[in-house]
Amino acid sequence: MRLHDISLALSPDTPVWPGDPRPSVYPIESIGVSQTFAVTGLELSAHTGTHIDAPSHCIPSGPAVDAIPIDALVGPCFVADLSALKAGSAIGARELETAPIPAGTRRLLLKTDNSRRLRGAGSAFFADYVALTDDACEWIVSRGIDLVGIDYLSVTTEAHSLSGHRILLGANVVILEGLDLSGIEPGSGELICLPLKVVGADGAPARAILAR
Numbered sequence: 001m002r003l004h005d006i007s008l009a010l011s012p013d014t015p016v017w018p019g020d021p022r023p024s025v026y027p028i029e030s031i032g033v034s035q036t037f038a039v040t041g042l043e044l045s046a047h048t049g050t051h052i053d054a055p056s057h058c059i060p061s062g063p064a065v066d067a068i069p070i071d072a073l074v075g076p077c078f079v080a081d082l083s084a085l086k087a088g089s090a091i092g093a094r095e096l097e098t099a100p101i102p103a104g105t106r107r108l109l110l111k112t113d114n115s116r117r118l119r120g121a122g123s124a125f126f127a128d129y130v131a132l133t134d135d136a137c138e139w140i141v142s143r144g145i146d147l148v149g150i151d152y153l154s155v156t157t158e159a160h161s162l163s164g165h166r167i168l169l170g171a172n173v174v175i176l177e178g179l180d181l182s183g184i185e186p187g188s189g190e191l192i193c194l195p196l197k198v199v200g201a202d203g204a205p206a207r208a209i210l211a212r
Contacts, residue, residue: 004189004210006109006179007050013123017153020045022123046203047153052195053175057202058165063172065204066197072146072174073193077107077210081186086113087128090157093139100186107147107191108140109210114152115182131157137167147193149176149208179208188212 008014010023023044031038046065047053052073055062080099082091091110101108112130129152132140137156140148148155148168155175156164168175176193189212195204 001211004184004212006181006184006208006210007206008118008178008180010044010049010205014049015118015121015123015125015153016045016048018125020047023048044205046198046201046205047177049205050176050178050180050208051203051205052193053155053165053169053177053203054201055169055172057175058162058169062169064199065195065201066199068174068195072107073191073195075107075191076188077109077147077191078102078105078188079109079111079181079184079186079210082110082112082130083116084113085130087117087126087130089130090133091130091136092133093135096136096139101143102188105143106145107149108145109149109176109179109181109184109191110151110155111181111184111186112151114150115180118151118180119182125153127158129154129158131155132164133157134160134164134167137164140173141167141171145173147174147176147191149179149191149193151179151181153178176206176208184210 029039054065192209195206
């Protein structure tokens with residue numbers, strides 16, 4: 001079995017959602033004559049890089065990130081290849097229905113053309129990313145999927161970001177955003193997604209690993 005790191009690296013050059021602060025990584029202490037330890041400071045949004053959205057991100061009474069059950073975040077998953085959809089396209093229920101997603105899939109990762117574009121975009125945000133429509137979100141809920149992940153900063157289109165998020169998070173579907181699936185072939189595997197356990201937060205950065 002091989003472990004694949006499908007997380008984005010965090011740095012000041014990590015792309016962020018418009019309006020979110022860029023991550024800052026800075027020294028608090030440096031090793032010197034009177035200092036024996038280096039200490040690094042971090043400042044970033046909870047939705048920076050590879051991260052999960054907790055229901056409380058859009059649902060006022062929804063669980064926060066520290067209340068999300070581990071078994072939703074770790075276990076068998078399926079990577080669906082939708083990379084034929086290019087910039088400006090959207091993933092609708094029809095695209096999911098015709099993708100070879102096995103029945104009973106609980107954790108679904110969507111590989112799109114976003115992964116390729118991220119490689120050359122640097123810190124730039126592109127608004128024409130490939131993402132889910134509302135009916136695709138409803139399809140995911142109806143199939144009993146516990147987690148859906150995608151290779152950009154939002155799992156839903158910018159035009160329907162709020163409504164799509166509410167459909168998923170209102171059904172307690174964990175949203176995993178900011179994946180790097182550029183080197184990943186479609187098919188089954190084991191997902192290990194460990195977000196920071198930040199009490200009361202509506203999301204948190206995560207290290208996501210695919211084992212297969």
